[in-house]
């Protein structure tokens with residue numbers, strides 16, 4: 069079985085004026101020749117015919133669905149060729165190729181580029197590549213213990229330090245990262261890290277634009293750009309009236325007073341035969357109801373007028 073590396077380009081048959089009509093017809097009609105070639109290949113899994121595409125004026129590719137386990141969406145491709153004046157085609161190549169919807173492996177990555185940020189685990193060793201452009205020689209030990217000891221104390225004791233190129237790379241990456249000035253968090257922040265009490269500026273040339281956030285509720289421990297910012301900025305003040313409703317004051321004068329009908333007693337149910345007595349009784353009931361209503365209204369008016377509660 070032959071293999072080619074790419075899916076043939078889709079050229080609509082009959083649209084290229086350079087193609088000889090006779091050759092084009094011969095190439096396009098070679099479906100059975102192509103299928104027979106696949107059958108003779110003996111791999112099986114030859115599905116429905118999918119169509120033909122022209123490679124150039126002398127060659128065309130016939131495609132069939134590949135019905136093979138593990139090759140969902142792949143296609144059989146049979147390249148046929150013919151020369152002007154010929155009455156038959158010849159077979160150039162048979163191939164199994166991924167179709168537009170097929171599952172294929174990700175692009176190959178050279179071994180020395182496979183480590184990605186975040187891959188390093190506990191116990192892993194990762195040496196810088198030889199002549200790493202991010203590093204340059206640092207202080208070279210003089211051999212004088214007194215001088216070397218002093219150099220170590222003032223931070224010159226490292227064999228290598230970051231080169232200008234390495235520092236510029238870092239600065240660019242941090243600027244464009246999650247803690248740079250263009251992040252969504254920074255755009256919505258009330259102020260910037262450069263003006264925040266939790267901002268710990270870096271040493272050296274990067275100090276001008278970068279520091280470390282020391283707020284455990286924000287970007288704690290991350291390098292942040294001076295123009296980054298977040299809502300936990302040290303100058304943040306809560307808007308007036310903010311706060312949890314759980315702690316809002318409880319107004320006990322706002323209790324709604326509801327009159328509950330009295331349960332009927334035996335004396336209530338005794339009918340009086342004297343109309344005068346009944347009238348007097350009705351007036352008293354009405355008078356009682358009016359008194360309750362008046363008391364409630366008075367209390368409400370008092371509260372409305374003072375705006376205070378007891």
Ligand code: SF4
Nearest residue numbers: 261264281283286298
């Ligand atoms: S608390 Fe927010 S504004 Fe302050 S340094 Fe940290 S990230 Fe920046």
